[in-house]
Amino acid sequence: MTSPHQGATGETSFVVELSAFNGPLDLLLSLIRDEKVDIYDIPIANICKQFLERMHELALNDAADYLEMAARLLRIKTLMLLPRHEGLDQWEDPRAELVRRLLEYQQMREVVDVLERLGEDRRNRFARSWTQTLSAPPQAPLALSLAELLLAVDRVLRQARKPVMHDVVPRALDVDGAIAIVRAVLALRANARWRDVVRLDAEPWEVLSALLALLELARRSELKLAQSRPFSDVEICRELAGEAA
Amino acid sequence: MNSLAKLLEAALFASPRPIPTEELAVLDDEASKAAVQSALDELREHYNVDGHGVELVEQGGGWQILTRPEYTEAIERAQMAIRPHRLSGAALETLAIVAYRQPIGKAEIGEIRGVDVGAILKSLLERGLVEVVARGEGLGRPLLYGTTPLFLEQFALRHLEELPRIDELAIALRTSKPAEDEAGASTEPVPAGSA
């Protein structure tokens, strides 16, 4: 898309017409170009009228962004009609803000032209799309430091809304977490073993948490604990009395 | 090289799969199959005689340009040696939240960070720093995440309790030397209210 010039080609579809302009500023800029008017001295009444006409032609009457611009133009037009006080040298042109935005937009459109050219050049070249699988691609090692992690914690704490984070503390024991694990396991099957709810390499706090979780759930009659003989694996059985899913 | 050989080189380079001779002939209406064959020979010769890091081989039902076997080891080694990857500020924050709040669901992390953390969580999972440790209660029984032993190893922690308590954090930050210089901080995507 370069400067989108297209006479309203009869009854083209809504979508096509919409994409003819990249927004109200684009449309406005093209009107200013077509009319060959000075961007610093826009004949606002004329441009406003044309803007509304094009909006109608292009069936953009329902497009919020265009409506907003139309309202803005009408407001500027009204302000321009207000009598200026002779003595007041501090008259601020109501068009100033619009001009600034148009110039900014136009500048960006220049960059778009550059990007478009560069992108097209690149699109005209293929990179290697077939890659030889050498062996399993190893991941780059990680460089981590505790200080970095703590700084991240600090940032999170600063950013988080207080109510959400006020209770952030390392938990010596995480019984709730362990309860969730046990329930998850029992949701999948009626019987489980100790090893199903505690990983082999579990930390002491995890083991304790799991133990407390099992006792707690047994107390709530969500499960039954059994041991067939001393030192054998603990068997965990789901109790139907458990809370409704 | 003649122009057909150059065209074939470009096509073989760009194609995601091996290309049979007959298909290569489609590239140039005027080229006979014999011409294609001789251009392929020329390309292969060129790679061999001229000393290239790649070679032209016929396999998998077609022609392919492959790196020469003698270089694969160096390439693999280099992939290992590529400078260690630093976690982004966003990833570190997510990791920090998981470390202190585990087991914790994606939604809750996202709520604390104020952004969707799906992609970041996925990459932390892939890196083996977090893992699914449970399923939560409630709608859809969300997956709950926790840190892995590798996490402890990477941060040289014996266990999670070695992480400073939140109320000790200010002191810990003052005493621990922030990794390296500003190099790390400059790539930090987070507008440091502190640094």
Add this chain to the structure above:
Amino acid sequence: MNSLAKLLEAALFASPRPIPTEELAVLDDEASKAAVQSALDELREHYNVDGHGVELVEQGGGWQILTRPEYTEAIERAQMAIRPHRLSGAALETLAIVAYRQPIGKAEIGEIRGVDVGAILKSLLERGLVEVVARGEGLGRPLLYGTTPLFLEQFALRHLEELPRIDELAIALRTSKPAEDEAGASTEPVPAGSA
């Protein structure tokens, strides 16, 4: 070609992404950065002088072998590779603003373009051309966006500074000053550091 150039050629052939010079240097412990640079020059020369269908280009933060543009049409016609879709005008406008004003929030982009940019921004995020780089100050701590290395690659840029400076554009305009104090934004026209 010397053996380092051959090794580099093999590595570059094996990668679909540009590889930075420093990463190429890892391939051979004994090679200095200067040696790598001169081997790259030799490889590029070789492709140019010797008549190849591919060439070596420096862009997107590294080195990459690409097919020469004159073969694109034939390759595409033969359906051996597919060119990526052209970006829409709206997408390019949004990218242009992000490239020059990063880190920048959605609302500010929308203000410059005069339209709501939510959907476009989402698709640019999905395509990996922009990413969240920070959170802004103020109400709701809006997400701030920046361009990615893939953006550089897809627009054949070595780095962001290759984009024309604002004061070099035909329409010279002192835009409202970018951000506040962001270290990156201090170099007025183009924010440094793609990272």
